[in-house]
Amino acid sequence: MLTERGRTFLNLGRIFTRNLFKEARINASESKSFACGSCSNKLDLLELPRKPRKSERKPWVTDINELKRKARLEKQERGMVREVALKPPKNGLLVKKLIPVAHDVLAARGRLLFYASRVAHSVSIYFCSVCGDVHVGDPPHKIRTCNVSGSQTNKEHVWERGGVEHVLPVVESFHLYDRLGRAVSHNERLQVDRIPAIVELCIQAGVDIPKYPTRRREFPVYYVAGRLIDFEKKFPKNDSYEKDMNTSGFWATPKRSNEVQQFSNFSFDNLKGFAERGMEALDKLHSGVLNLMEKYDVQACGYCDEVQVGPKGHRARQCQAFKHQMRDGQHAWQQASIDDILPPVYVWHVGDSHDRLLIDALKRYYGKLPAVVELFAQAGASVGENYQGTMRADVTVPGLDEENLVV
Template identity: 65%
Template structure:
């Protein structure tokens, strides 16, 4: 009898619980008919500006690098042959050769478009801190905080050029990417070229003024040492014969691939659209190449070296360079190291005529200078940069700022 009463009470409790849950769900459905709607912001955080004492973030974690080093040391101690795959064995990755040609052509097209759009769009650069602004008039945001800057932290603007939108980064050109690294005594003998060009050369582009060695036979790794059979048994038509690999002081002719493209365009908007496509194609292609071809960068400065290892030139002047005898702290590079974007404030209202003010800087977005330049010329900005532009944020007026929650 007692057991039956307990069962009835439990059933009654279960029925009440189910009905209450159903009622709550019904109430929620009425109050929030769009329950699947997400109010999450699409704002994308820009890369953190590092201090002089901070190191660049690792692409691969330091623990994973240590584990990989211990494994390689154990394999070297076994003293057996290790089969290398392209490009580690000196051969080209055949499916990436067309990608290298596309990246090289996109780079030439990008520089041509930027040089044409710059003629109709103003570029300013701060003479003290080097900050860049695209568009007229320059902004009034007080972010100049370097040695010698005024107490008000206002920028001192001067006319900029293409170099401020596409900064120049150089890397040593390697005749043999599997060979030894560039020494300190060879720093004036080896050519310095943009790393994106060096990456394309190592991936299959042939430029007459920058010769490179193309192997027919792969190299082998035995107990950690690279064995090259082409050196021991050279062919009669050796690819490195009668080639001056150090042409630093010679006068060169421009390559046919580097000729400016023949664009039958009439206004800046057409160049902006083509330039935006070239920018995206160059960065996406460089990402594909860097998945196979290693690129190194210094963890404290902007030095870049394309190849499996960094050079030995002691020209690092960054944090604690005395402890490294001026040598660089090499680590794996990213696309932003090879093609560094210069972030500038995004100008929404081009017809308003007023500059961006310091009091409303938290409502403004940022874009890479190249993208901002083409956007002001009339090109469509891709989905990758929508979160940076912050166009979904309403910018209040100067008198309304204090009423914003």
């Protein structure tokens, strides 16, 4: 056994060691914060999100525990016979402050498609016929990333000329006459129109398109004991279903709007001007869609690319993703993100160097950009600071003879 004096020296040694390690940790944290502060002005490299496997579900926009908590509260409310006050747009009415935003989003989408199609006449777009990879610029890259069934042994891409639809893919959704009505069933999947999801979002937010009529309520719906009660008639008299409908037939040529005619008056040689206006339209479209999705619900399948604009998903049994047999072919609906309705197609960024051919040996030095941003960047438009981290603007690409010298 230790004597009393020995135990005292042992305790003092423990206290000294604890204080010594504590001071060392404090000094290390201060030096780390000073180092981070000194390099805060440098560009932070951002890694693109990893492409999920086919068996993985998309990340939840809202935490799963929060969704479970809301589900428990809704279950309790369904057992209580009382009225719950709903706010627009959940009560069927429009959010008045978002009606101009919906019109701006639809106009920005038209401008973006017009400018992208103009620039695509001068900047080449390629896509791989095997894996669907996209490249912007001429010549196409030689990076061996074609790793799907049916690809070549050396994993090189099989390039073909593409178009605007490859840099701006269109995500479609069922058009709903009543956004609070019942979901589209499996037997109705061929009877309901499918339109671009952004257009459907703008229609539900207040844009009136005669070709796609929708129901506008004058009185809100009520939520009582877990059920929506609508006291309006199903088809009110002032809701003209056939008003302003184009009955000229399928072969009629639609008239171009004044906005499109205004775009056509621009000089075709002003390629940089088209690219800069296209970047402005892209930023306005992205911010407007984010504002609309904060109020208007959009559903996306957790395993495939299906999207449905509205508070609930459709019932069409057409999902062929992971374990679709357990769901009887129905989609695993969850809250959608901005990438579901505006999917970014990332391509390799071609710098301003004279050697525009990207090779496989130097692929770790190349950056990436969304395809439409890369399209406008090669036409002379300035890329914003949001993309500086992914395009690796501060990385100098070495030559083949210098690759082994890079530390």
